[in-house]
Amino acid sequence: MMTGPPANPLSGATPSPGRTRVLIVDDEPPSRALLERLLREDGYQTSTAPDGETALEMIAANPPDLVLLDVQMTGMDGFEVCRRLKAPESPVRLMPVILVAGIGEDHKVVGIEAGADDFINKPFKPAEIRARVRSLVRLKHYIDELDSAEAIIRSLAMTIEARDAYTEGHCDRLARYAAALGREIGLGQEEIAALERGGYMHDIGKVGIPDAILHKDGRLTAAERKTMQQHTVIGDHLCHELRSLRLVRGIIRHHHERWDGSGYPDGLTGDRIPVLAQIVGIVDVFDAMTTDRSYQAARPAAEAVAELERGAREGRFHADLVRPFVDLVARGVIVPPPRG
Numbered sequence: 175m176m177t178g179p180p181a182n183p184l185s186g187a188t189p190s191p192g193r194t195r196v197l198i199v200d201d202e203p204p205s206r207a208l209l210e211r212l213l214r215e216d217g218y219q220t221s222t223a224p225d226g227e228t229a230l231e232m233i234a235a236n237p238p239d240l241v242l243l244d245v246q247m248t249g250m251d252g253f254e255v256c257r258r259l260k261a262p263e264s265p266v267r268l269m270p271v272i273l274v275a276g277i278g279e280d281h282k283v284v285g286i287e288a289g290a291d292d293f294i295n296k297p298f299k300p301a302e303i304r305a306r307v308r309s310l311v312r313l314k315h316y317i318d319e320l321d322s323a324e325a326i327i328r329s330l331a332m333t334i335e336a337r338d339a340y341t342e343g344h345c346d347r348l349a350r351y352a353a354a355l356g357r358e359i360g361l362g363q364e365e366i367a368a369l370e371r372g373g374y375m376h377d378i379g380k381v382g383i384p385d386a387i388l389h390k391d392g393r394l395t396a397a398e399r400k401t402m403q404q405h406t407v408i409g410d411h412l413c414h415e416l417r418s419l420r421l422v423r424g425i426i427r428h429h430h431e432r433w434d435g436s437g438y439p440d441g442l443t444g445d446r447i448p449v450l451a452q453i454v455g456i457v458d459v460f461d462a463m464t465t466d467r468s469y470q471a472a473r474p475a476a477e478a479v480a481e482l483e484r485g486a487r488e489g490r491f492h493a494d495l496v497r498p499f500v501d502l503v504a505r506g507v508i509v510p511p512p513r514g
């Protein structure tokens with residue numbers, strides 16, 4: 175049985191049914207009509223599709239908040255439609271899908287493997303349908319809010335980048351470089367996604383650093399450097415409510431740690447530094463060297479690579495990460511922007 179979503183730290187209420195759109199997919203007109211009547215009585219906006227292909231087209235054109243999906247349909251069956259909606263690359267994979275059928279236990283296993291969020295057995299019990307729809311709509315609302323909270327944080331990160339003329343495109347490059355290195359060393363999909371988000375958000379905490387320090391020409395004083403280093407801790411605190419950013423938070427806090435413990439903010443050493451943070455740390459240093467900064471002109475990729483290799487020899491970076499990164503640069507997979 176589904177439990178309700180965790181308390182939402184961002185805001186509140188379940189959306190009114192009137193703003194919630196449910197797509198009913200069923201090849202039998204009577205059960206389509208029955209479900210539609212039931213949900214309309216509860217105030218939901220409904221649309222219907224008579225088969226799987228039509229449903230996929232409708233969802234692609236205008237994704238609803240929830241899909242009620244009949245399993246036994248002529249043509250593409252409900253399992254296949256569900257599988258396509260829930261595929262890792264599907265843009266609507268987080269949209270809840272309820273499978274509707276006279277399902278036995280083994281059908282349920284197929285449904286779970288296809289990614290279904292819940293099941294309803296025919297013949298329908300109206301109270302059960304209402305309860306399950308309500309519960310999943312609440313979950314969808316919660317996911318949407320997390321999504322928009324993340325979008326806000328991401329645009330904040332871009333705003334920070336835009337304040338600094340020297341770092342144009344930095345976040346975008348970091349996301350690409352870090353994901354390329356993650357793929358090269360065989361990390362999973364979740365980690366790669368975290369590296370992409372981490373590339374954008376790693377310096378989010380700079381929002382809390384005074385402009386006079388952030389944009390100072392010339393060297394920072396020791397006190398200013400200490401303040402600047404706080405961007406890692408500030409960023410970590412900014413994101414701590416968002417469980418969806420669990421892996422990204424490690425990147426935000428630890429991307430300036432160094433293998434030998436010489437980094438900040440926690441002076442972690444070796445494997446205690448999350449590998450994703452080590453990756454972003456390496457590509458961050460590479461990008462800083464290969465683009466113009468207030469304190470130095472862009473250096474050729476070969477020089478930046480030599481610096482990273484020296485860093486690995488001297489213990490600041492993990493050689494097992496620097497080596498594949500250097501390889502990616504040598505193969506032209508990672509190409510710094512042209513020097514101006």
Ligand SMILES: [Fe+2]
Pocket residue numbers: 376377405429430
């Ligand atoms: Fe940073």
